[in-house]
Amino acid sequence: MTGTSADLGLLALRLVFGLYLAGHGLQKFGLLGGPGPAATAQAFERGGFRPGRPMAAVAGTLETGCGLALAAGLAAPAAAATAVGVMLVACSLHVPNGLWESRKGVELPVLFAAAALGLLFTGPGRISIDHLAGLGVLDLRVTFLLLAVVVVGVAATLARRAAQRRAATPPTSAGSREERPANS
16 A cells, blocks of 8 residues: 555545544534434433533534544544544443444444544544644554543543442432331
């Protein structure tokens, strides 16, 4: 594969993935046939992300911004790493639904995370704003450091959600048992 064909392949991947990711984010704001802020906020609340409206707005903004940046090849490492993180958190919402998108499973966020991860490791290619600005592919150590930061952020987000869920669940009194009749 020549450099030109690789760059064309990366451009195609960035454009398709980036624009779909941006569209996915815009749907959270009611654009492109999406459910809009109120319904998205309710879904986030049901998934344990509280308060739902700002959490949905953050997710939608990150998805839209990362998608547009990746499509343009602008700040591609940061955009790709952020997209990986957002999609890993999204996976946590979809895991209970199984694998396939037809049941709102993890299929879409896993594919989006994989595409972003691939772009993080390959870079945006020569047909990109990053290349025009003289920015090269990140050193592998820097890429792994960026991924580590993302993983810490994802872990912190999921830990916050777990703590909020625990706080929202009424405690059961220790040692209390239902009284049952002696002959049951």
